[in-house]
Amino acid sequence: MSVRTAPAHRVVAAVAVAGLVALGAAACGGTTKNSTDNAGSGGGPKPSASANPGAPTKKGLTVAYLPKQVNNPYFTISDTGGKKAVEALGEKYKEVGTSSGTDTAGQVSYVNTLTQQRVNAIAVSAQDPGAMCTALNQARRGGVKVVTYDSDTNAGCRDVFVSQASSEDLGRTEVQLMAQQIGGKGQIAILSAAQTATNQNTWIGFMKDELKKPQYKDIQLVKVAYGNDDAQTSFQQTQGLLQQYPNLKGIISPTTVGIKAAAQYLSGSKYKGKVQLTGLGTPNDMRAYVTNGTVKAFELWDPAKLGALAGYTAVALASGQISGAPGQTYTAGDLGTFTIGADSVVVLGKPTVFDKSNIGQFDF
Structure with missing residues (x-):
């Protein structure tokens, strides 16, 4: 995907599309609470500076994706990208989640279940920045690596946030x-x-x-x-x-x-x-x-690449190649090399501008 920073625009005359038709739900709506409640926001394992970037990638890891909403076209694209990345590394992929984009309690329940199932990593798009913290930190204390993607939790409740763009x-x-x-x-x-x-x-x-x-x-x-x-x-x-x-x-x-x-x-x-x-x-x-x-x-951004980067990040964490500490670098397949920034955030890249000149080149 090429990234454009200065689009050229033309208004094209065409017939109007009348009426409201069914709209599929999509994402980038964000989390559902700007929480001021710090309860559970900390207390989780702090990223260690120690990691072995040369460690081999472990095989047979289970990476579970927990999007804000399953059967949502946006997350279908992103999680399919994650599935391809995870399986290409020789790992097991699964997706769980609620059918509602506002069921925070449901997300918490899934985190607890995944912890009990002893998955190796969870990639979650959080509906609420604080409500999942207790469950996520319990998972982390049990050895589960937590990556957030698309929508973050409080920083103390995950190992790395994979951000779509700054x-x-x-x-x-x-x-x-x-x-x-x-x-x-x-x-x-x-x-x-x-x-x-x-x-x-x-x-x-x-x-x-x-x-x-x-x-x-x-x-x-x-x-x-x-x-x-x-x-x-x-x-x-x-x-x-x-x-x-x-x-x-x-x-x-x-x-x-x-x-x-x-x-x-x-x-x-x-x-x-x-x-x-x-x-x-x-x-x-x-x-x-x-x-x-x-x-x-x-x-x-390209949601498939976002999901893929979350998968690569989760596997790198579970393999001990990174810990989530700022300054660490790792390779994410053909997406390239990424450096973990402040607050353990990794940025996919600049947003792509779509207009009449290039929109036909994309299919997602």
């Missing part, structure tokens, strides 16, 4: 894309996931900080709306924003459910081509809206 890159580039599309002037809104979604709120924080720069003095953020990563709710929130702010020039939706719902509404409305839309989406979800001119450009 939060700052994601937040700032969303504003940059929108500014280009509206000519640096006008009212904009943000359509987020849940009001307490931690990664959404982090990205929005960087959006607001970016908007403080002098070049955005003529752009006004009028509202942050919440679609709760539900297709119907996000569609209705889009409609409400346009009714409440008739001069709205653009919407940023940093969630794949939200951006698709917003695109569906705009595509069948009088606002198509007049109100710009960007955010985080998958090429397959957004291709029709780029083709018909509803959306000029949006961005995302």
Whole structure:
């Protein structure tokens, strides 16, 4: 996947797509609580600086994936990428999880079960940053390596967080894309996931900080709306924003459910081509809206690569090649070599910008 940092945009005239159709749930909605409760946030094993990067990769390890929501198209892609990576290393892969994206208690129950089953590693996309800490740290004390991917827990509750891209890159580039599309002037809104979604709120924080720069003095953020990563709710929130702010020039939706719902509404409305839309989406979800001119450009990472990197990281931890301490490096197959950063975070890479010129090259 090639990464573009400066897209070229053209509005393409095409027929409108009318009506709301069924939307599949997708991810990057984030965790469901910006927890201020530190109970259980620490107390887990601290990353040791000692590791043997030359240690052989152990075979027959079991790596369990626990996404925020099973049968979710986004996590189907990411976990399939993880499965391929794990099995290519000679390990055993399994996936467990709830059918709801907000069932934190269900995630905790699965962690406890996996601990009892004595899996070697868990790769989890956390619905809540703090609620899983007690269960995860109990797993870690029992020798289970814990990798978070897509959505993190509190840092003291896992060994490594595999981040899709830096939060700052994601937040700032969303504003940059929108500014280009509206000519640096006008009212904009943000359509987020849940009001307490931690990664959404982090990205929005960087959006607001970016908007403080002098070049955005003529752009006004009028509202942050919440679609709760539900297709119907996000569609209705889009409609409400346009009714409440008739001069709205653009919407940023940093969630794949939200951006698709917003695109569906705009595509069948009088606002198509007049109100710009960007955010985080998958090429397959957004291709029709780029083709018909509803959306000029949006961005995302490759979820299959994210899942694969989580798998490589989990196996490296379970093999003793890394411990999760900052500064350690390891190889993740054909993804290349990665260095663990501050707070034991590994970053997949820069987000990819998709527009009419390149969207046909991607299939996910």
